[in-house]
Amino acid sequence: MMRLGMEFSMPEGYCVKCKAKKEIVNAVEEVMKNGRRAIKGKCPTCGTVMFKILGGKAAAAAPAAIPAAPVTTPKPADTN
Numbered sequence: 076m077m078r079l080g081m082e083f084s085m086p087e088g089y090c091v092k093c094k095a096k097k098e099i100v101n102a103v104e105e106v107m108k109n110g111r112r113a114i115k116g117k118c119p120t121c122g123t124v125m126f127k128i129l130g131g132k133a134a135a136a137a138p139a140a141i142p143a144a145p146v147t148t149p150k151p152a153d154t155n
């Protein structure tokens with residue numbers, strides 16, 4: 076990984092207008108009603124307001140645990 080001297084990387088968000096991931100420009104941190112923090116800014120391409128929620132668990136990035144199919148082990152009937 077190359078270090079370009081920037082300690083702080085621009086927050087990224089999904090622009091619904093560009094339908095692509097974009098840097099959030101003029102990003103400001105906001106606290107929502109439910110107490111969660113979010114980044115609010117604008118798309119550098121089209122200027123659409125973008126919003127990125129910081130609080131809570133990263134549901135989108137983390138791979139969802141695939142529930143394994145329950146193994147049906149036949150119980151021996153002669154145990155009792």
Ligand SMILES: [Zn+2]
Nearest residue numbers: 090093118121
């Ligand atoms: Zn855009």
